[in-house]
Amino acid sequence: MTSSRTSQTAFAPTQLAVARLAFRPFFLLAALFSILSLVVWFAFWHGDILLRPQGGLMFWHQHEMLFGFAVAVVAGFLLTAVQNWTGLPSLKGGPLLGLVALWLAARVLMAFPMGLPGWLVAAVDLAFLPVVAAVMASLVIRARRWRNLIFLPALGLLTLANLLMHLGVLSGEAELIRPAAHLAVLLITLLMVVVGGRVIAMFTANRLGLTRKPPIPVLEYLSLGSVMAVVVGQLLVALGVALPPALLAGLMLLAAVANAVRLARWGGQHSWREPLLWGLHLSYACIPLGLVMWALALLAGSRADAALHALTIGGMGTMMLSMMARVSLGHTARPIRCLPGIGVALALMVAAALLRSPVLVLFPQITHWTYNLGIIFWCLAYGVFLFHYTGPLLSPRADGKDG
Numbered sequence: 001m002t003s004s005r006t007s008q009t010a011f012a013p014t015q016l017a018v019a020r021l022a023f024r025p026f027f028l029l030a031a032l033f034s035i036l037s038l039v040v041w042f043a044f045w046h047g048d049i050l051l052r053p054q055g056g057l058m059f060w061h062q063h064e065m066l067f068g069f070a071v072a073v074v075a076g077f078l079l080t081a082v083q084n085w086t087g088l089p090s091l092k093g094g095p096l097l098g099l100v101a102l103w104l105a106a107r108v109l110m111a112f113p114m115g116l117p118g119w120l121v122a123a124v125d126l127a128f129l130p131v132v133a134a135v136m137a138s139l140v141i142r143a144r145r146w147r148n149l150i151f152l153p154a155l156g157l158l159t160l161a162n163l164l165m166h167l168g169v170l171s172g173e174a175e176l177i178r179p180a181a182h183l184a185v186l187l188i189t190l191l192m193v194v195v196g197g198r199v200i201a202m203f204t205a206n207r208l209g210l211t212r213k214p215p216i217p218v219l220e221y222l223s224l225g226s227v228m229a230v231v232v233g234q235l236l237v238a239l240g241v242a243l244p245p246a247l248l249a250g251l252m253l254l255a256a257v258a259n260a261v262r263l264a265r266w267g268g269q270h271s272w273r274e275p276l277l278w279g280l281h282l283s284y285a286c287i288p289l290g291l292v293m294w295a296l297a298l299l300a301g302s303r304a305d306a307a308l309h310a311l312t313i314g315g316m317g318t319m320m321l322s323m324m325a326r327v328s329l330g331h332t333a334r335p336i337r338c339l340p341g342i343g344v345a346l347a348l349m350v351a352a353a354l355l356r357s358p359v360l361v362l363f364p365q366i367t368h369w370t371y372n373l374g375i376i377f378w379c380l381a382y383g384v385f386l387f388h389y390t391g392p393l394l395s396p397r398a399d400g401k402d403g
Contacts, residue, residue: 013094017396020092021083021403023331024393025100026076027324031382031389033107034069034317037061042375054113054121055169059177065312066184067125067162068107073320074191075103075132078151080331082136086143091135103128122166129159150194157235158187164238179238182308186231189287189311192319193227193259200280201266203326207277213265223262226255230291249295256288256295263288275343276336279322282350286314293357306357309374314353317378321349321385332392333399339388345381352377 018024043050044057053060083090091099106125113121133155140148161184168176197220205212233248268281290310297304329336352374360370397403 013097016093016097018394019094019096020396021331022079022091022096022099023076023324023327025096026072026079026103027328028386028390028393029100029103030069030072030076030320031324031385033072034065035379035382035386037064037068038375038379042372045371045375051111053111054109054118059165059169060110062177062181063162063165064107064110066181066188067128067158067165068110070188070312070316070320071129071158072103073324074188075099075128077195077323077327078136079132080327082139082148085148086139086145088139088143090139099128099131102131118166118170122163122170126159126162126166129155129162133159151191154187154191157231158184160235161187161238176238179234182304183231183234183238185308185311186227186234188316189290190224190227190231192284192287192315193224195323196280196284196319197223197262200263200284203280204267204271204277207274208267208270210267210270213267216265219258219262219265223255223258226251226258230255245298245301249298252291252295252298256291259284259291260288275338275346276322276326279318279325279346279349282346283315283317283319283322286310286318286353290315290357293361306361309360310353310357313356313374313378314350317381318346318349318353321381322346325385325389328389328393331397331403332395333397333401333403334392341384342388345384348377348381352381 013019018028040050041057041061044061049057051057051060055063079090079096082088102124106121106128109116109121109124133152136148136155137152140146140152161180164180164183165177168174168180201212201215204210230248230251233243233251236243237248263281263284266281268278268285271277271281290307292307293310294304294307297307325339325342326336355370355377356374360367
């Protein structure tokens, strides 16, 4: 009996290093999934059909890079950070692996619907974010850390954006899909503004020994509030309200200026020797860049594809890679330093963003090359992350503690 109990304890989910905190499985799976997804997209761009996914490959690409890759990173970060913010243990062990299984099931069904009803595939995919929000809400409310409630409406609206994208596919109304996808991009941008404002200036000052400039309350409220206003405007558009494009463009320009000024006060010009810092600064710089490009597209009555890629590749992809590289070291009790090739990986992400946004706008005749190089650069960058971090993320903490 003693031997049996010992054996059961040894194989308990809580004993698996990968199940100790959410950043471990979700960072690994998000990085791997992004590479696999872009390999499929690369093949499609060259005329090869490797998948027949839910909604077709165009829908699958935009949906899965948002609700497969980006949402997995967001979940891994928030469910890890909420433990620090509240002082309460976050999701781990069997429940965490169950959440991972739910995310994986959605990815498999989105790629291989297997003839299942579309509503069933959508239901599995839609279940993930409400579970993440419920876990966060439980911890934040129990600890009375009301400041962190801001993440819950964002997760709720992300679920709504996901629902609208699925409804567009199920009803055959393609015009539902694009504004819902735009809403998701802006919501994740809002999360980057919130998290970036909390950590980038602090990381920079602590690492470089600088005196941190005190935040200007009016600027902080304006930076966050203007992006919130943009999100509300896009939400109305996604729900079918005919909002004047000039109004939304004006809000975007205001948000771009406010966040550019905010970023300029964080000392990024001193971080050129620290890739884990300049990666964060450059990724945040892509937020005002993308918003300006989007505003100009609205005023010109043209599509905002280039602006979207400034926000998604330059903002999300680069900031997530930089944060994952940093968090994965800190939370596994390893020295926070730039591992070989990470600086190159971050530079490749910035280059991919520039190729797919301003360069493509200026030189539309090289579209084929910008698409190819953008995909290759992303895959190389996240491949470097997997090379360095798969071992630490699957191993116990270096100090022997739980987490």
